[in-house]
Amino acid sequence: MTQHNSLRSDLLPAAVRGFLAAHVVRDADAASSFFAEDAVAVDQGESFRGREQIHAFLRDAGSEFEYTTERIGTTRIDDGHWVVTLRLEGTFPGGVAELDYRFTIRRDAVAELVIANHGS
Template sequence: MTRTEHADTVPTTVRDFLAASTVHDADAASAFLVEDVVVVDQGEAFRGRDEVRAFVRDAGAEFAYTTEQTGARRVDDDHWVVTLRLEGTFPGGVADLDYRFTLRGGLVAELVIANHDA
């Protein structure tokens, strides 16, 4: 069963990864990843720590934007969905995105970023 959670109940790994990736700190973000991590963003897959580090460093870096967590859901102990609102200079100016995390051993094993399911 899926429950809505307060931001402070989201696992530390997820919160810290999001904080690092928001400021494009690939070194800090990679500390929260399993070796064979997979990140999917806009249908493009990034596999392994090296590709994901490059993704964190480069994704959206050409735009100025802010992020605000607008929701979080615990699916089960290893699956979380965090909804972020991005506002900035990218096309459209506003985007609500779901960050669907799968954890393994307390680290991020998979992250799928997709438009928010309204």
């Protein structure tokens, strides 16, 4: 069972809030703008380095499916590390996924994002 966290969105760093707002509406241009130039994003073990590769990843990931996204949890590890759990429901295989978006923030930008199955 998923534990819902009551941490308010406005307590997230601005880069995380901005990324999530853009990501939910699938605006890859805006979402990628919250990353540092030398950032790394990792999804399903595949790494994307630099804002240009991250932009392409965000633009293409899941584009063949229809789905909704709901934030169901937020954990602050420390000032530079946050985990946001999102629940996706849609037309992809399995129909439901809970994913942890693990953010590392450096100088008000996302330096690293690791996307993994919730709890893994």
